[in-house]
Amino acid sequence: MKKIELKQWHTEDLVFNKQFYISFAQCTPDRNLSWAEILRITTDAAGEDFTDRDMPWTFLQEKGIVIIVSRVSFHVYKMPKYDSIITLKTYEAAPMGPLCTRMFELYDAETNELLIKGLSLWTCLDFINKKLMPAKAFPYRPCPTNIAEFEGIKAGKISIPENMKTIAKHIIQYSELDANGHTNNSKYINFAIDNLPREFQEKQIKDLRLNYSKEALLGEELEIKAAYNPEENKYTIQGLVNSEASFECELYY
Secondary structure, three states, rough: OOOOOOOEEEEEEEEOOEEEOOHHHHHHOOOEOHHHHHHHHHHHEEEEEEEOOOOOOOHHHHEEEEEEEEEEEEEOOOEEOOOOOOEEEEEEEEOOOOOOEEEEEEEEEEOEEEEEEEEEEEEEOOOOOOOEEEEHHHHOOOOOOOOOOOOOOOOOOOOOOOOOEEEEEEEHHHHEEEEOOOOHHHHHHHHOOOOOHHHHHHHOEEEEEEOOOOOOOOOOOEEEEEEEEEOOOOEEEEEOOOOOEEEEEEEEO
């Protein structure tokens, strides 16, 4: 059995680095790292970055601030594989309008080959005054000024085509909640992929976009709709609760 030594560190330019070993349980049957795991480890790394910079979740909660992820986009060069070690890098970039920006890069730890690059747009809710906080108003660290370089599809609002059809219905389960008691952000991609035809579950995704619109709560029913665009080789998936959008997703193959 090989010895695995995983490292975690910050660089002087505030890039948070963390290494991960990819286990069997984190992978899909093709032995690629699953998309739910990609979303989970990137989200967790963002939280660890803030924690290491003296802004843990508990500190922000005491200040009346909740971070809300609005949109994410990922571009795939090569999928991470089982029994490998990856290095995840994450850092903040200049805001895009009222939204804060965070970048993610996943590398093969042995070859330093870039595997996946991602971008998330997020905002802060001042839950004491019950209002959203503009990106430049988020305190406790200097507002980033470096411009994000991203080769993927812009993390913008996803347009819903007219030919969407209901493909499944799903009741939100207790095991899909996180420590906040909310449906974890990483679970929504499962709602999308799990209900596609098998051939598209097994196909390599080149670009993924996900919009979080409204949280689906425990016991609520998600109506999942989808449409395939052969010209763009793209699936659009939407989850609705009581006819209101909960999430929108685009998968490009």
